[in-house]
Amino acid sequence: MTRYLPVIRLFRSREAGADRVAFIELFFDLVFVFAVTQLSHHLIEHVTFRGALETLVMLVAVWWVWIYTTWVTNWMNPEKGPVRWMLIALMLAGLVLSTAIPYAFDDRGLQFALAYLVMQIGRTLFVVVSYRRVGEPQAALNLTRITIWFVYSAPFWISGALIGGDLQLVLWSIALAIELSAPAVRYWVPGIKASPIESWQVAGGHMAERAGLFMILALGESIIVTGTLFSRAEITTSSVLALLAAFVGTILFWLLYFSHGAEHGTRFISASAQTGRIARLTYTYLHMVLVGGVVLLAVGDDLVLAHPDDPLDAATNAIVVGAAALYLLGNLLFKRSIGRPWLRSHLLGMAALTVLWALAPLVPGMTPLALTWIVNGIVALVVVIDEYVWPTDEEAEREVQEAADSVEI
Template sequence: MRSERLTDRLFRQRSPHGTPVTPFELFFDLVYVFAVTQLGHGLAEHFTVAGAAQTLLLLAAVWWAWMYTSWTTNWFHPDHVAVRLTLVGVMLASLVMAAAIPSAFDGRGLWFAGAYAAIQVGRSLFVAVAARSHPLGPTFQRILAWHSFTAVLWIAGGLADGPAGAVLWTAALALEYAAPWHGYTTPFLGRSHPSEWTIDAEHMAERCRLFMLIVLGESLLVAGATFSGAQPSAGRVAAFLSAFTAAVALWWIYFHRAADAAGERIAASGDPGRLGRSAYTYLHVPVIAGVIVTAVAVKTTIAHPTGTVTAGTACAILGGPLLFLAGHLLFTRAVFGHLSRSRLLALAALAALGLTTAIATPLMLMGGAAAVLLSVAAGELRGGEG
């Protein structure tokens, strides 16, 4: 009985209007501002196929660590001392993980892997013990089992040199990303069903909106810092304005209607756990990746607005908006049940811009991409199809 009363105090009290994000959750996110900055800088310095693949792997790990913590605070109240102390530990490990990002494949792999494993196993252990008398207790026990198993792969990858480490990390992430789809099926412990995951959809939507603001803020910081450190010219001014326009358009597309409406739709659905898993846990990955790649494009374009368009430059300038729009298209399809014509047309327009790379400058491509994003944002403002 005493453990049940403790569990009741640890869990959030649900509200029909959703529970608000607490100041401590905002404080927690500051660590991931640093992580996003590290990912963007790393991609900008190693914008090759191998560098992009490595950044994608690291982004997937960073997102997974943050997302599982957001699911945790969706159930557990971060103002309870035990929960808050656990989150402080996660913050410290997250800071170490973020600090290791630039050298994760070159000398600090064990630091990155050890911090990531500590985040996932430590947090999972806490919730499994705290919720042992709660209906969600078996689910948390299965999650702990999966994270304990993949932690071995993470540590082994951190100890390995060269491609072997990347292979082990990729295998670990593949197992972790697949686990929610099959309900964390575990020998002797059975499996979970999304219908059991009674999430607060409004809270989850707000957490993802805040993370989106983090990555959009990084794009603006990159634009300002690059423009500040470069010799002013007409081309750089135009590139700076294009970058700002693109950032505003990205914000408008994400926040104007779909962000708020999605939380309401998921909360009203018959299976919010399943829909929240698809819409937020998985389909936000390309959305976030698209903004990070766009930040890299902004840096390149402002620094060299009239230079030659290389394959890497074209991939950054057009690939960022492509990833964002494709992810947002899938997100709105999952939540609202329809494919947005405006986003499909925008994807086609970005692909068409790719045919001009032989004659275009980075500024021309950035201006074209910004115009495409602005047209989608304008459709949102007119109240057309989302």
């Protein structure tokens, strides 16, 4: 008779303190530092509408791999040997995927697609088998549904990589549309129907902390891009001011998310009886918008550092202003989803950025450096207002208790 590992130990305890982030999870994230850097460089080298669409598709794919792995490590104990080795195997596949990013729409599309599918399907099957061996048929069925959705999207990934050209972008977009719709319909499959939302409960503190760590990872990548370019540039007054503007922009982005929002989100999901619903909307979907804003920030900083005093061009204008606007939108939706009202400071900031985007090309002598400082000024004003109107700790706790269990998603 074959002796198996005690699989039941592969799953996290739900006791207090058992939901902390493990070191192997942080180690796993290193691959995604590289992936986000590759995405930024791809857009920097392809500052066109087509390049932006390619970067968007790959960004969503990278995020989708990471967030699904986060759900898995929310349920399974990453400090146990089999789970740890599963994460290490995913790191290797993630490295293969990341190295394909610069040429994913050229001659490495198949490498990107296969690495992506191996990560998504392989990881999910690992969890299916683990749940079946501990006698958890409902959980195993949930993961089986996920596997079926990934298998359904797989032909679009493979055929897109093989065909190439404009059709590749279309087919990969269809693949992602299929996968993005899956959580919204609770992985409905003919014959076995949809997953009950109650079966997707998570450890809220772990989910919120992992999302916050990815935001730090993305913001850190912005600093890497900025520092690397400045180290190679000639030191002038403009280049120093551009470096300072990039640094200030990164700090402002950090403050918008972490000053109040991240901690409020942790309290909100931890206090709720509907953690699966909140994790699906707030941390699975909405954080994609935030990460997209940070990637654009890194690209904009690169463009400004490279040509701080050149006449402002349309691409630089769109990216520098768009990064802040997209990040404000992401924060607005994130904070609304965790019980805050529609924050007027964020809405006004987005409106001001829209006006700036429209008027900046008309201003004589407007440069990328000047535009960046104006954008920083608008975001700084939002941060200051946000600090002033945010409730005290006692008021925030009361809001959390009143709103967490009434959320409808």
